[in-house]
Amino acid sequence: MTPAGRLAAAIDLLAALDAQPRRPADAIANDFFRSRRYIGGGDRRAIADRAWGVVRQRMRLDWWLAQVQCRPSPRMLAAAELLLAEGLEVAAVLRAFPGGQYAPEPLNVLEERLLRALAAYRAEAEGVAGLVHPGMPEEVRLNLPDWVIPGFRARFGSRLAEEAAAMEQPAPLDLRANLLKTSREAAAAALAAEGLETEPTRWSPWGLRLPSRKPVTATAAFTEGLVEVQDEGSQLIALLTDARPGLRVVDLCAGAGGKTLALAASMKNKGRITACDVSAPRLEGAVRRLRRAGVDNAERHLFTPGDRWARRRAGQFDRVLVDAPCTGTGTWRRNPDARIRTGSNDLRELTVKQGEILDTAGELVRPGGRLVYATCSLLPEEDEDQIAAFLGRHPDYAVLPLAEAWQAAGLSGAPPAEGPYLVTSPARHGTDGFFAAILQRRS
Structure with a gap:
């Protein structure tokens, strides 16, 4: 053309x-x-x-x-x-x-x-x-909708302009090596043989990074299930869930199964993982991806109005991951349209939904098990505020500090964030913006 x-x-x-x-x-x-x-x-x-x-x-x-x-x-x-x-x-x-x-x-x-x-x-x-x-005006100069600025200022303080500038840039393309079929080194070699040079991600032992978007889905490495597209921050959430072989695990908001795939690999196809969602098309997409990745320890459940699935399985799971629906403010590098099609009304509606999902998830965890709450948002209303409210309603839960969860998951080096929670951002970490809290249910 x-x-x-x-x-x-x-x-x-x-x-x-x-x-x-x-x-x-x-x-x-x-x-x-x-x-x-x-x-x-x-x-x-x-x-x-x-x-x-x-x-x-x-x-x-x-x-x-x-x-x-x-x-x-x-x-x-x-x-x-x-x-x-x-x-x-x-x-x-x-x-x-x-x-x-x-x-x-x-x-x-x-x-x-x-x-x-x-x-x-x-x-x-x-x-x-x-x-x-x-x-x-400030919001236009920063290229940020006015409704996110109070939350972003609370999150970033003096680094607000730096983070706003990073959110304008195109994101790199991160891949996760599927350890059910290969190693990270072998996956990198397979991609290199097809002309795609990668480098290991800094924190995730599964990750490979391409500096820009490439036609990865057309490669044999992808079609054979050796790699999946997944941001490094998202990989860290799956790693911190600490889904070990033999456990019973729920991915409560599975969508198209990105984190389900990572959890299944972490479990080495041993134990049972249930991928749940309210969208049948998304779960159908997850089935195709699970098949390509060689996952055979996963089942799916479609939530419908009046569904009693969660109530009947209260206290039965070792790990419950809630990758909650959110405003997606941490993914604006990849989804730049979201900053102009998402508004304050969406935030109000989502925070109510997030609290409801957290309460459901909290009932599924067995005594001594873990609940991991994650968003791809950097707004405190969807993150720390949700955890504080949940702990107020559920005194049988306590926060497992990030440093302890990092060590328990067998991850090397220091975690990418200080404090009790995982918080990643484009400027500081080169990943999408993610939040994760690891909560332990008392025995």
Whole structure:
């Protein structure tokens, strides 16, 4: 495809994203490219990169366009990104819209007038650095929705700007070697033989890291179940669950089974793990992944309204993992659309749901067993506050400090966080933002 053709496709993808504001962007993009199979792999990555570049900077681009009373249409967002983020002159931006087959239509009179006004506004300002303008409100300057700033400031303090900047960057691609079929070293060699050079992750003994997104799912190492895509922070949560061979384990919010796979490998296919979820399609996806990975000690349970499964199994499990539904603020590097499609109402609804799930999970754990509560959020309301409330309702539980849980899981070196809980973040650890609390039920 020509550069103009890629730009036209990126604008179409941005329009598709705007048309479905509550649907995850990666699902929309998958459908977009699936219906355009004529687009090759290199063009697909270029189109996605341009669209995600706009999505990552959407708050700032919207602010800039508002200064010249411009509606943020996909075409003007793309043009503004070329002008402000890539530093093109107005004439070069106009040439990027040449018209004709497979190219974006030329900017019309109004669009060109707005583009020139935007360039003039930038030229008149002092202290402009890329997309950051000194007149921006704090939330736009940090590229963070206003509703997360109190929680992020409580979490990061003086490091807030550093962490906010890290959340804007594309994430590396982390893989987990499936120890049911291979070793980390052998998995790395298999990937290298297919042209993908990796390096070991810092904390997880299972992890391999690629510096950027690559077509891993097309490799033999992936299709044969030697590796799975999983962020290092997520791997650490599975490791800290300490699911040993022979135990009875529940992954209560299993989704598509990412942590179920890791737990099953940790158990060496011995014992029993139950993957639970409220979504049948997600559990079906987990079944396919479990089969590919060679897992045969897992079963699944689909929660339905009025379900009595948990009540009938109270006190029967050695380990219960709650990978709770959350705002996903720790994954904004991978899911940049979430920062503009998630709001304070979602946070209020999710914190109620998290408390309910924790109470259910607490009843499943046998005396002496462990409950691990995890989120991919960095907001205290979803993390420490939930644990404090749970302990107030369940005095038979106590926090197992991170350092003790780290040592008990056989992990080497010091854990990546101080204090009683696991907290990882993009700037400090190079992982997604995760929280985990390990709770012990008294015997």
